[in-house]
Amino acid sequence: MALLIGTDFIEQRLDGNYGTVAQAARRKIEAILPEPIRDEAARVRETMRLLHVSEPLTGLREKDYLGQLRRAILERRKIKISYQKKIPEADGNRKSMREVDPYGLALVQGNWILLGRCDLRQDIRHFRLSRITELVVLDKYFIMPKDFNLSDYRPPDDRNxxxxxxxxxxxxxxxxxxxxxxxxxxxxxxxxxxxxxxxxxxxxxxxxxxxxxxxxxxxxxxxxxxxxxxxxxxxxxxx
The missing domain is CATH 3.30.70 (Alpha-Beta Plaits)
Incomplete structure (x- = not known):
């Protein structure tokens, strides 16, 4: 049952390649389950979906970005993005072009966040995928810092x-x-x-x-x- 719930999560939240694999895995798991357990698992999964109905679902564009970013992270390739900032500049402009070394992805409260080193800011920054309007994987490579570990990373608290x-x-x-x-x-x-x-x-x-x-x-x-x-x-x- 845990594996079936996991396939639902992958299909809803990750890019198309993982979604296709998740569907195939679910079919194979369901095929070997006794009918009473298969029916119970279906009821539990429907109930779990209801518990998360208010969370924003990952849209098709974000799933496409996830696939590109996943490959860029694994291949250590830089990306260029057009980004809509949450708070506009003094002139009202919210659009910003950035080149970023993509370090990792995190799902935070239903929103996918890219963590990476921004060339403009010369530091690690966070980019919400829903605010990315254009994304290009570049033919430039970067070196991942040896001391960076996504599991251990904690953003600096700059709420002053x-x-x-x-x-x-x-x-x-x-x-x-x-x-x-x-x-x-x-x-x-x-x-x-x-x-x-x-x-x-x-x-x-x-x-x-x-x-x-x-x-x-x-x-x-x-x-x-x-x-x-x-x-x-x-x-x-x-x-």
């Missing part, structure tokens, strides 16, 4: 900016579910919950705070208060 919000206690659980990674401390008071966040830039919380609506108030920093006000005014003008 602090944000404080005051929230309606009724949505405290919603905030914890959607922004747990950024949360530092939660202080419960009679009329509100005060939540401290630690981020790389306050902009990282902008869209989350807007999604919480009038049930939250940014206390600090003042720059984020101004950004929330600007976005609220833009929304108001549309209605």
């Amino acid at each position: 900016e602090r944000v404080l919000i005051r929230a309606n206690p009724e949505i405290a659980d919603k905030i914890a579910e959607t922004a747990n990674f950024y949360m530092e401390t939660v202080e419960k008071r009679l009329d509100a919950v005060w939540i401290h966040f630690r981020v790389r830039t306050p902009e990282e919380l902008l869209h989350l705070i807007l999604s919480w609506g009038g049930d939250v108030e940014v206390v600090e920093p003042e720059s984020l208060r101004c950004r929330i006000r600007e976005e609220a005014e833009k929304i108001l003008k549309r209605y």
Whole structure:
């Protein structure tokens, strides 16, 4: 049963070559199982799928990228990508062209992440595959650092900016579910919950705070208060 669940995962999350092999393996496993166990395994797998229904599925384009990246990593070939950054530059531009030494891939909360050394930044960076709009495997080779091990790798904690919000206690659980990674401390008071966040830039919380609506108030920093006000005014003008 564990092997069958594993084939489901591979077919849904990895590229087409692995998906085809996973289907063949599943058929062979199911063929040798007694019928009662095969039926039970089918019911368990359907139930497990329901538990993960809210996670983003790996799209066809990402699966294609996975196949190319997997081969580039094994062959130690550099890649060139067009990448949509989460936070735009001062001029509003989000698009960036990068050459990267691909070190490995990680599935984080349903999203595939490429870890590699970025030539532009001269350091290891993380790239979400869903934000890659173009990918080319180059005829250039790189040398994997001897001291790099994906299993032992831990990204540096560079979340040095602090944000404080005051929230309606009724949505405290919603905030914890959607922004747990950024949360530092939660202080419960009679009329509100005060939540401290630690981020790389306050902009990282902008869209989350807007999604919480009038049930939250940014206390600090003042720059984020101004950004929330600007976005609220833009929304108001549309209605």
